[in-house]
Amino acid sequence: MDTGTAYGLRLGQPLNELAQVGPGTPYGEVLRRYWHPVAKVEDATTRPISLRVLGEELVLFRTRKGKAGLLHPRCIHRGASLFYGGVEEEGIRCCYHGWVFDTEGHCLEQPCEPELGLHRDRVRQPWYPVEEQYGLIWAYLGPPEKKPVLPRYDTLEELADDEQLIVNDQGVGGGGPAELDFNWLQHWENVMDPFHVPILHARFSGNQFTPEMALIPEVSYEYTPLGVRSIQMRELGDGRQLRRVTEVIFPNLRVVASPKLSSGQTNMIGWVVPMDDTNFRIFTVARDADPDFLAKLRSTHEGKPWKELTDLEHQRLPGDYEAQKSQGAISLHSEDHLTTTDQGIAMIRRMMAKQHRAVAAGGDPVGVSFDEAERLVRIEGGNYFEGAADAPLLADAVDD
Ligand code: FES
Ligand SMILES: [Fe+2]
Known part of the structure; x- marks a missing residue:
């Protein structure tokens, strides 16, 4: 008799308490305890725009x-x-x-009412606080009494003379459209999945980054005070090792150094901002001399940008977007089979669950600070080359 057939397949459930972002949902309430980038500063003009953030419709x-x-x-x-x-x-x-x-x-005025509204101070249009920093508009959608200070990040603080801050809202790292049309967690937890890099981005789809990234790394993971970190060691075969450090910082920050392997602390970080349960955006800020640094980071598929791929090429050369969107609008996490190499995924999910329990119990989630003196976040992620210093990068041989 046949066994293991799809007959009677149980479809399973998403981890809704981690994936959902709306008001009153477990992780939605965690997200609401932090500031989020919602637009570039130049998007806020005298022409109002509609935004959807954490399942809420807003006007900026x-x-x-x-x-x-x-x-x-x-x-x-x-x-x-x-x-x-x-x-x-004024408004x-x-x-x-x-x-x-x-x-x-x-309410400043009710023009049809006597004296422009004798009782206009009794009504209030619901609003959210915003701040401007790093070329982005940041919003706090949480309980007012819990509003933390807006963090700063050390890697974006000290610019060399020729460097500038570069802001991008076009889905850097998502491998697809600017607005990504599936659940944000599939993208965010992928940051703790270093093993997909040599498979999806190298063996499967040709070398989308550099030859070093095609090597299967030795990986260790650790919890940090702010999230989870993975340390990926690659023996480069010329006496050098590449130590690549990737981090997630709660509640939704991705710290992923350039896969094209610029060395040292990463010069860019990105926020995975849910619009709702099945759409999100990525806001990335980088420090670089080249104003096109972020635009140039987008991987190509046999030299072609993602937008120009045919259906057949999407299938033959899949990237992050194809892999993560195909997990489902919201992945059915209960059906996953996590193995040893999914340790980072399990650690993120565990730490997320801990935060929503803490918030539900009236506590604060990790990393929120109410003290101006403790605004600065240290970023550890980066590409660190160790061993013989004068050996040329394998990447030098690659035509980008
Ligand atoms: S002023 Fe009447 S609906 Fe806005
Ligand atoms: Fe990827």
């Missing part, structure tokens, strides 16, 4: 005085969207009956 604009505002779109008067509002000196005017709200939702 910049007053004529220059202050960025992030408001719930449904006007508290009778519900017209502020997406159609007109931006003024945004609803198109329907002209109520004006400032960036903190105070």
Whole structure:
């Protein structure tokens, strides 16, 4: 008799308590305890734009005085969207009956009411606090009494004379479109999956990065005070070792040094920001002399950019996007078979579960700080070459 057939297959369940991001969901409440990048600073203008962040619809604009505002779109008067509002000196005017709200939702004017609204101070348009840093607009969508300080990151702090900060919201590291259309956790936990690199990105799809990355590494993992780290050792065969360190920092930061192997501490980090349960964006900030550094990082498939691949080429040369999207809109995690090389995945999931239990119990998740003096986050991730220093990189032989 045949065994193991698909007949009666149990479809299984996602780990919803980790994957879901909406208000009131376990990890959604963890995410809401941190600041998130939601747009580039230049996206906040006097023309309002719609944003979806953690399952919430929002409107972003910049007053004529220059202050960025992030408001719930449904006007508290009778519900017209502020997406159609007109931006003024101090706030945004609803198109329907002209109520004006400032960036903190105070109602400044109700033009059809006596004296522009005798009771206008009794209503408030729901809003969120925003800050601007590293060329990004950051928003805090959590409980006001728990608002932490906005972190800074050491690798983005000290720029050499020829360097600048480069900001990218086009899905660097995602291997697909700018807005990725599957659950964010599939992408984030992939950061702790170093074994997919020599398989997916080398053996399967040709060398998408460098010859060093095609070697199967010896990997160790460790918890850090802020997340999980993997240390990947590769013997390069010329007396040198490559020690590549990759990190996840809670709740959604990816610390992945260039797979094209620039040496030393990584010069870029990226935030995996869920729009909702099945869509996310990646905001990346890098420090480099070349303004196109991030755009050039995108892997090519036999020389072709992802956007230009035919259906057959997507199938023949799959990358991160094909692998992770095909896990499902939200992966059915209960059906996974984790093995020794999935230790990093198991560690992330365990640490995530610990955070949502801590938050549900009234505590704080890892890494949030309420002290201005403790804003600086140290980044360890990078590519560290050890051993004979003068040996040329294998990558020198590669035509990029
Ligand atoms: S619905 Fe916005 S002012 Fe009336
Ligand atoms: Fe990858």
